[in-house]
Amino acid sequence: MFEHVLRVDxxxxxIREGIALFRGVPHHFRTVGLGPGGCDPDEDRxxxxxxxxxxxxxxxxRAQFRRSxxxxxxxxxxxxxxxxxxMPIDTSHLPANER
Numbered sequence: 001m002f003e004h005v006l007r008v009d010x011x012x013x014x015i016r017e018g019i020a021l022f023r024g025v026p027h028h029f030r031t032v033g034l035g036p037g038g039c040d041p042d043e044d045r046x047x048x049x050x051x052x053x054x055x056x057x058x059x060x061x062r063a064q065f066r067r068s069x070x071x072x073x074x075x076x077x078x079x080x081x082x083x084x085x086x087m088p089i090d091t092s093h094l095p096a097n098e099r
Contacts, residue, residue, distance in 0.1 A: 002066065005082040014044070015065050019051060020084050026051040029084075032060065048086065062087040 003021035010017035010030075017030040029046045047058035068083040 002083040002085045060089050
């Protein structure tokens, strides 16, 4: 399921950091392990943590970003809305019924 990207704070060879929904809840995400060669979709990983809850351990996920609209918002011409699909790498932290 794709969810909305609410804010992009860093972009280098793709979206690197920002805030997006994860299961309907705003989460801060940021790239971890970006190598010297730039973005490698097969190795690209993100830390994901609920916004405002720095005491919670981050989970490591892969992500697939895509445009959520065919045209930019006319009120914000340079911005193209984005969506993301999160794919947990290690699901041991999830309840058994969500793995």
